[in-house]
Every structure is written in structure tokens, then in C-alpha cells.
Amino acid sequence: MPDNKKLAIHGGKPVRDVYLPYGKQWIDDDDIKAVKNALNQDLITTGPTIAQFENTIKDFVGATYAVAFANGTAALHAACYAAGIKENDEVITTPLTFAASANTILYVGGKPVFADIDPKTYNISSESIKRLINERTKAIITVDFTGQPVQYEKILSLAEDYGIAVIADAAHALGARYKKDYVGSIADMTMFSFHPVKHITTGEGGIITTDDEDYDRQLRLFRSHGITREPRMLRKLEGAWYYEMQDLGYNYRMTDLQAALGLSQCNKLKTFLTRRRQIAEKYNVSFKEIAEITIPFQQQGCYSSWHLYIIRLHLEKLKVDRNTIFDALKAENIGVNVHYIPVYLHPYYQQLGYKKGLCLQAEQFYHDCITLPLFPKMSDQDVDDVVAGVKKVISYYANH
Template sequence: MVKPGLAIHGGKPVREQYLPYGKQSIDDEDIQTVINVLKGDFITTGPTINQFEEKVAAYVGAKYAVAFSSGTAALHGACFAAGISDGDEVITTPMTFVASANSILYQGGVPVFSDIDPHTYNIDPESIKQKITSKTKAIIPVHFTGQPVELDEILKIAQDYNLIIIEDAAHALGATYKDRKIGSIGDMTMFSFHPVKHITTGEGGIITTNNEAYYQKLLQFRTHGITRDSNKLLKNHGSWYYEMQTLGYNYRITDFQAALGLSQLQKLDSFISKRKQYVAMYQEELKELPEIIVPKQLNYVNSSWHLYIIRLNLSLLKVDRREIFQALQKENIGVNVHYIPVHLQPYYQKLNYQKGICPKTEKLYEEIITLPLFSSMSKKDVNDVIQAVKK
């Protein structure tokens, strides 16, 4: 048991150099791929984007993919394609980054926060059912940490109430649910390519879908709502002619970002394999510590392990999470907390979201710490983290 005042103050730290919680893994092949595009004719909207979209779609088993300038932009596009507008309610989890809910607000919709399953930390299907009203238009489940949600139950709810499913899979590229790849199941699925994710394009995101109507809307939305497709034009003044038919945004990704994504995608499975190897080390070494609850792994899902989160058993500790967090930082371990529940953010408080609406989420937030996990870590790095946590 940790006693007051003994939580690693002073002394030589476990590590000499700081270890971040997440980091991109970029090699010379990635760099050369980007250079090749930069030396070519297209650096903004060019053929490499289409190639990247086709490869991602093929990887997850979807018919279509549309790349965006960020995961947030991609989620916004999905909400637009789903027809979310003023007053429409969309159910999501507060245990996520703010973008999951913000994308609803961008369309004039109303985020409705559903509580989590305290064992998996994912959105609870039973809580979803309780939040459905006549105004509910869609559900945005988040595959938190890379572990897929209970998709069969959520799909059944969506079918019963005629709701659209937009999966926030920012953490879950490469994950599977009952042997089906995430990205091929819901109406639309978003993946993020931020540097701490499994693969990166710098900033970037993508929507995968099997629905051609959504696909066409996404394409138009990311380019100011403009089309040059002669089959869609209301008029046609010539080959130069284009029409802005809806209010879209400049959410385009660049060709050189897509080139990086293409190169990274070839390494994705090896990146995930490394993450799983390091998670196994964490699980083995930390599971016997009574002060810590390690993540629960469901046998019918295959997590892609974006984050590794430990939960503190505060009843056995006489120091709080903040002191343990700061002590680990003094050991040069780049811990983090994912996430502050969205409904507790000041902006959402101004929108009259109250503390207490998702008690399981709020309790979890007080007890979690994210440990470093990324593919370019070494086994020594992992062992340093384990040593610091035990210390």
C-alpha cells in the first residue's frame, strides 16, 4: 500500500529521458514516399488521395472511403451526410475527445450523452435505449482505446428505431468485432491519422462506408459543397463549369499527406502487433498489483490498442490520482488522462449539461491514467514504465 508522502518524490528517476504517451513511427521509406509526391505535379488534390482512399477501404472491407483534413472534419462530414440538422438528437459517449460531440453541434444537432459500461469503458447499449426520444437521429459509438463497442446490440437498437450509426473509430483502425473489421459494419466509420494514432498523415481522417449516397455527399462536403460532375449539374455552361450546391467546407487532405498514409498503411499490421506485444507485457506485470485494475479484454473482439489505461483502486491508496500522476511524470514517464468527460467541459456546462448525468463515466475519470503505448517503443521502454508504476 502506498502511504502519504511516499509517492516517489526526489531520488534518481527510472528514466533519464522523457517517454511520451504516444508518438508517430516514421522511417526513411515514409519520408522518401512524401518527397516523391512533392517532386511531382500534384501536392494538394491529386491521384495519391484516391489511391489512399482505395487502400483504406480495401483494408477494412468497405466499398468507399473519403479522406479529410482531420478526424474531426471527417466526423463533421459524416454528420452532414447523415442529415443531422437543427434539433436532431445524437447519442454518444462522454468518455471521448470533444470532437465526437462537437461534430454534432456543428450541424445544429444536440449531443445526448449515454453512460458507459464500467468494465469495458465503452458506451452501454442499455443506457443508449434509455436516451432515445422522438428527436433521436443517430448514434455515435466510440471504440474507446481501440476496443470495439457491443456493435450487434447497438445495430439492433438502430434498426428498431431507424437510427444512423456513425462509428468513431479514431482509436480502432485494425480492430475487429466478431471477426469483422471495424470500418465495414456501421453506416459510416471515422478513422483518425493524428500522429499518436496507429498510422499518421500528420493531421488527417477518413470516413468509410458501404452507402453510395453517403459517399457522394462526403465528397461534395469536403470541397465547399462544389461539384463538377456533369450528371449532377443543374446547368452546364461548358467543361470549366462547376456548381456549389450545398454549404460545404475546405476539408481536403493533401496528396503528400496521402502519400505518407499509403506508406504507413503497409506497416499497420506490424505496428498493431508491436502494440499488442507491449500490452501483454503490461498486463502480465501489472495484473497482480492490488492497487491497479488493468483493462478487461473481451474474447470476441480484437482491440487495436490505441491506448493502455490503468484504473486505480483508490480504496487501497492513501494518495489521490494527481499525486500518482505527478510522481510518474517525475520518473520521466509521459502519462496522460483520456478523457475529461465531455459534458464536464466549461463550454458544455454553459449548454446546461449537468454533472451527474453519467455517473459511471465521471467515476472512471477520477481513477484512470494512460500509460505510454506506441509502436516505436522498445521493450526497455515498456519495462521502465512497469518499474515506475510499481515504484
């Protein structure tokens, strides 16, 4: 077996001289100008730019309300609170996600219950959800993994039958569509993340969209210490200065600096989405005939926002483990990654009593998957380099 760290030497130098990350933000002069302008405003937090950003996002996805937060995890925490999840309530979610999707259930005292994934889409399986619903189930947290929408119609029907809420973790899915509807206008509450590798960035930031007025009210309370100044919500009114703390909330507010960056990024969102889809299509065409890998499955009538592009390796054909392929691609200066370690396999969750073998499809996917670089600022040459690097590495191990 060759030393995979030296694989780039076989057949010559690496396909790239400079390392290409798997994801990266795109900040231009307009973004910098927008933040500078925000710095010159009288209010640089809890100011008017927050509402402008919220309105832009809700209008884009077709929701009635939007509430911005300091980050996506804070937004999900708030959604769990607004959904009324309390101690000993069960919430069904997917293990194939970043830990925040499950952690926020624990924050409010609930218990994460992990449903397995669909082996084609890698999204949470509606059939697996149905088997896990019981009298303690309070909500379902879905994840539009990689930007591909979940089976919203089936999941919402299940939720309606049992009277439970659906919170969509759409951190990957800004701009994705389920049939004719944008993600963000479908679930009871939907979270979008604005971390730097996401579709647009505010540095850190998140938002919840909803059509429910009561959820909107509770979300706004939760992000600001449980405090309100809105006259319609006050129990009494002692003067123009008066405010009330009506519940125990958190300081989860987004700043106007973040919102200003987000507003500027929104001007480029459609361009960013188009470029992501172009790159994904190039990968699909380039890799679809390679027997040793499986490209992402695309649901008919749904439009992925292509946050991530993940190939699945047929390791039995390659006769090496995933780490060998991973390290070999790194040696080609291709910044691959792995998304995700199933949440319940982390040591903290193991200490809570979760066991390996809980979701076999998710565990097998984790064993086989590699994430390739995908972000709008990639040049055509960057994309060609990734294609060349993957073909080089796969071909090498397929023939040795």
C-alpha cells in the first residue's frame, strides 16, 4: 500500500499548488461599505437595520414574520422555546446534522429522539419519524441536509395528525424550494444560518421565519431577556420609558453591523445560488459515470440550494478506507471535509445513554461520505481542479 501522504507524487505534482477550502464567504466592496455605513448610524445594535434585514428575508422566502438572532443556534433555541418544549418532552430529529440541532432540545429540557435517514436523500425519513411518535412527542426538528428539502408534505401531515410542531433547521437551505414553495414558508418555524460558509453571511447570525403571530411574539421576547416595550404586549403602561420582563429570555440579539452585512449579501443571493448550482451540475456530469462513487440524489420537483456537495464512496470497490481517500485528496490540495458525525456518537451523547447502532443508515453514510469544495467564489479552474483531483485519486486506488 502506497503512503497516501505521498500520493500526489504518483503521476506528478498535486493538481493544485494552493489549498482550496471546502467553503468560504464572498465579501466585496459593497459589503464593506454597508458595514461602514452602519457604523456611522446612531444605533449600531437594536437599530433599524435589523428590521430591514428581517423584512428582506421574510419577503424572499414568502413568510409573514422573521426574527433575527445572534447566530443560528440561538435561533433554534428560541424556536424550541416558542414551540413549548419543556422537561421530558421528546423531539424527533436527525442524527445527520451539526450538533446544534439536537443540543437546543437539551437546552429547554427536552429529549432528542433520533430518526434514521432516507438512504437516497440523506434527509430524515418520514417513515422513521412515524415509528417514533408517541404521547411524549412535542415537536419534530427536520434538517434540509446539504440544501435538499425534506419530504415536507409527508412530515407536516404526520405532525398535523398528532398535533405537534415542525421546526425546520434550514441552515443549509436558504433559496431551496420544495415544489413551488421556498423553504422558510412551509414549516411552523424555519431557521436559517448566516455563518461564513452559508449562502449569505452576517459573520455569525441566524433567523427564524414563521407565519404564526404568537410564535413571532415569543421569539422576540426570548431573544431580548424576555423584555418588551411594545404597548400591545404590556400588562400596564406607566410612561413612555416603561418596559416589562415577562419571561426569562436571553441576550440573543443580532447587531446592526451584522444586519447591514446581511442586507448587502442579500443583493447577491440569487447570483450565489446560481453559481452553486452551476458547480454542482459540473460535478454531477463529471462524476456520474465513476463506478466507485455515488453522486447526490436529486428529488423530482425540488430544488436544492447546494450548500454542500457530498460524494459517497464505494469502499468495497476501492479496497481502502475513507481516511485514505480523504488524505489523498488533501495531498492534492483539495480541501475536503466530512459532514457529519452522527450526533449521538459524540462522547457527550454517549454519556447520556445513546448507543451506536441507533440509526444504521446514518452511520453507514458517515462511514462512506466526503464533502467536496463548493462555494460561489470558486473559479472554473478551481472546479476543474476538484474534478481532476477526485478522478486522479479514485482512479489510482481503483486500479491498485
